[in-house]
Amino acid sequence: MTITNSENLWLEITEAQLQLSWNYAKDLTNSFNRRQVYLNHLCLTVFLLWLQTETTSKYFNQPQVFPSTVTLPSIWSLVNGTAIEINNKRLVLIPEENFDIEELKVPQEWIDIPSWVADYYLAVQIDTEEEWLRVWGYTTHHQLKDTGTYINRDRSYSIAAIDLQENLNILFLSEEFFPETNTKTKVTPLPSLSSTQAHNLIQRLGNNNVVFPRRSVPFATWGTLLEHGGWRQSLYRMREGLSPSPSVKEWLETGIDEFTKRLGWQNFQLQPGMAKTGAAKNNHKLAGETYVSRQLTIADKVYELKIIPENIVANIWRFELQSLEIGGLIPEGFKLKLLTEELAEFENNENIATTAVQKLHLEIALESGEGLVWEIDPLPNDYDREILRF
Amino acid sequence: MPNNLKPQPRQSIVEMFSSFLQFRESKNVWIPQAKLRRSMEEQLNNHTSPPTTGNFWALYWYKIWDKQPQTIAREHLYAYLQETAYKAAYDRAQKVHPSQRWDKLQEYFQVVFKNQIYERVLKKFDSEYGSDLAAFALPIFKNSINEELRQRNKAASHSDWSLLRHTTDKLLKKALQNHGLSEQDIESYLLLRDCFRKIYHPETPKANKQLSCPELETFQTITQTYNQERLGQLSNSGTKLNLNDIEVRLKEIAQAIRNYYAPVMISLNNPLSQEGVGEIQDIIPSSETESLLENLIREQEELNFNKLWQEINCILEEFLAKKLTSEQKKYFQLYYGVGLTQAEIAEKLLGEIKKQYTISRKMNKTCEQIVKVLVNWANNRKTHNLKSDNIVGNVDILLKEWLQKYYAN
Known part of the structure; x- marks a missing residue:
């Protein structure tokens, strides 16, 4: 296979990468989008490797996957496309296996969901047989809304090859020289849902x-x-054939399912000694011997969010944020907040660190089966909203 | 097989902007078009001492096209670019066996007419600083031939069922239009293809060339899904299809795609016949075209272009000499000077064709370095002609044009 357009970015794909992505996707129960999950994973792996190894510009500092690496399958199994954030700009990679490159088709989700809107959309052609991929063009949100055609049938915006910029270097250079350039158009807010x-x-x-x-x-x-x-x-x-939302009570009783483990949640047994001292120190009656927790990275520091049952019968729970670094504190201004499933506020739903503290916590009594969403300000890396049921 | 595949270059300005290349049994000839000839002669007669370079008139017609795309200006530009398209086809044909060259040459020349390649050139060119339309068009024509051949090879090596999975809606739509289907039918075929593609895929990491006919169960799912989807998706709900209809239609789509990829002979002396093209006078007042011409002549006389190019020349020559490694220079030399592809460079220098991707990225990186220098220059230059809304893109195009010229000499 010979490079047909030297303006494009061409990347080799290795057998190992093919296999890695295949393994990532092959066990999905729902087959309709299995290949989409596979291709997006492959595209992301190869593209990130290039970003990290071959680009030297400061512009490429620490690309972040949006919304979070661990919840990508929930997007890929429903929508094509992968978002990456670099220097406060968002890029969406749209991988396709088509032989021709007549058009770039961007699913409406990436254009019209307000928090998903990106600055740039990259057209990626993947040839798994000959083991290469290429970024054959890119465009902006603004241009897609402006000159793209909305296709009702598959809810996508289509833009012809002739209207794309075919050299990805131009994107990075433009960002370097003219970071203020307008790339986005306003979109209508979405209605709320009960x-x-x-x-x-x-x-x-x-x-x-x-x-x-x-x-x-x-x-x-x-x-x-x-x-x-x-x-x-x-x-x-x-x-995927699981219960729609996991229950923290179940986690404590029967353990955490594989899916939830991948999100970062772990089950901990309180050390008997620790439990006592912890209980004595904090003057708490621990309802059980276990709690669940996940690690979080906020502004390059590692923290732990714990959910501890205070009283299982009365359904009272304690959310606790603390630093995992030796002698580390929660900096002033950090906010731990709980919201209803519909993202509504309620009384005493947040706690702000007025000075640097060891622990930031919230206690809450819930109806059985009630769902909660947690938030921390500043936002942890890789944060995606999740519903926890109690 | 003709001895000399090169056509006689057109001599006069009138010919350059009014004739189209035609392949005859043993040679190719320039066929003049009366309407274009008259129009070009008229332009020349209007002026006492008209400029005599093809390049000048290309810029003139380009500026008119830029103001009003639907005029005869476009036809003049198409005629002018014929020679460049031929050169691109000729270069590519040099890579095939001599006994096939004549046939392939025609085939490749035709490719450039497909897929709006001329339009792409006109759309991307910027007459504010671009000085040479033909030089600008050549690499685009070459790319388009390589790209089309790549797609044809892929399509030819895959089964119908695989081909159905590897085609954009846009190409599919064109293929079905060529196949003679109505807009309404095309919608239902596109929906059917959606269902097929979502439900049937290879169960291997690599795309499967020989992807076979789906199993009965899969066909049932496709049929069921289509019949459900059509109710909400198709304007007239379409008709209910049975399993057999579905199979027949899918095969029909695959055939339409194959036909679309097959080389076709289009009438060359009138590639624009399908579009309504008006006389310039109908659209742009003659006073305006005249002042456009005067301005262009003055600009050329004042050597604005040359000044710009001299400056760029200085910057780039110095940069190339001082900042580029010998490896970087070697790649440029082989690519722009000798005209090797990046695959050929990889094979020649590194003995491995797969390294072409590395070479391509290295060359792009070098260009990135140079573009940075040029953008800084353009930003500092007080009276530059560069459009500010896309300086980086324009500077990049400028650089590529410069490299073409620099290494060609």
Whole structure:
């Protein structure tokens, strides 16, 4: 195979990368989008490797996957495309296996969901047979909205090859010289959805036989469902044959399922000695001997978010954030916050560190089966909303 | 097989902007078009001492096209670019066996007409600083031939079922239009292809060339899904299809794609016949075209272009001499000077064709270095002609044009 356009960015794919991505996707229960998951994973792996090894410019400092590496399958199994953030600009890679490069098709989700909107959209052609991929063009949100054609059938924006910039270097140079250039157009906010509506949709679209979930309900409704990381994750779990949202009580009783482990949650047994001293020190009555926790990275420092049962019968729980570094504190201004599943505030739902403290915590009594979403300000790396059920 | 595949270059300005290349049995000839000839003669007669370079008139027609794309200006430009398209096809044909060259030459020349390649050239060119339309067009024509051949090879080596998975909607739509389907039918075929592609894929990491006919069960799922989807998706809900209809239609789509990729002979002396093209006078007042011409002549006389190019020359020659490694220079020399592809350079210098990707990236990186220098220059230059909305892109194009010229000499 000979390079047909030297303006494009051409990257080799190795056998090992093919295999890695294949293994990542092959066990998914729902087959309709398995190949999409595979291609997106492959595209991301190869592209990130290039960013990290061959680019020297400061511009490329620490690319971050949006919204979070661990929840990518919940996106890929529903929508094509992978978002990466570099220097506060967001790029969406759109991988395709087509032989021709007549058009770039961007799913509407990446254009019209307000928090998903990106600055740039990259057209990626993958040839798994000959083991290469190329970025054959790119465009901006602004241009897609402006000159792209909206295709109702598959809810996408299409832009012809002739209207794309074919050299990716231009993107990075433009960003370096003219970072103020306008790349985005305003989009309409999406309506809100009640949790009842959301659950009904998740039940309906979670049915494995629905081939095109993303076009089965009006876009605004679909977009709201997807934008909420917790609901998206629930839908994904349903389509993979699991319960839609995990219950923290279950985690404590029967252990954490594989999916949740991948999100970072772990089950801990309190050391008997520790439990006593901890309890004595904090003057708490521990309901059980176990708690769940996940690690978080906030501004390059490592923290731990713990959820500890205070009283299982009364359904009282304690959320605790603390530093995992020796002698580390929670800096002043950090905020731990809980929201309802519909992202509504409630009384005493947040705690702010007024000075640097050892622990930031919240205690809350819940109805049985109630769902909560946690937030921390500043936002941890790789943060995606999740619903925890109690 | 003709001895000399090179056509006689056109001698006069009138010919350059009014004739199209045609392949005859043993040679190729320039066929004049009366309407274009008259139009060009008229332009020359309007002026007492008209400029005599093809390049000048190309810029003139380009500026008119830029103001009003639907005029005869476009036809003049198409005629002018014929020689460049031929050169691109000729270079590519040198790589095939001599006994096939004549046929391939025609085939490659045709490719440039497909896929809006002329349009692409006009759209990307910028007459504010670009000085040479033909030099600018050549690499684009070459790329388009290579790209089309790559796609044809891929399509030819894959089964129908695999081909159905590897085609954009846009190409599919064009193929179905060529196949004679109505817009309404095309919508339903596109929907069917969606269902097929979502439900049937190879269960291997690599795309499967020999992807076979789906199993009965898969066909049933496709049929069922299509019949459900059509109700909400198609404007008239379409008709219910059974499993057999589905199979027949999918094969029909695959055939339409194959036909689309097959080399076709289009009438060359009138490649624009399908578009409504008006006389310039109908659209742009003659006073405007005249002042455009006067301005262009004045610009050339004042050597604005030359000044710009002299400055760029100085910067680039110095940069090349002082900042580039011998490896970087070697790549440029072989690519722009000798005209090797990056694959050929990889084979020649590194003995491994797969290294072409590395070479391509290295060359792009070198260009990036140079573009940075040029952008700084353009930013500092007080009276530059560069459009500010896309300085980086334009400077990059400028650099490529300069490299073409620099190494060609």
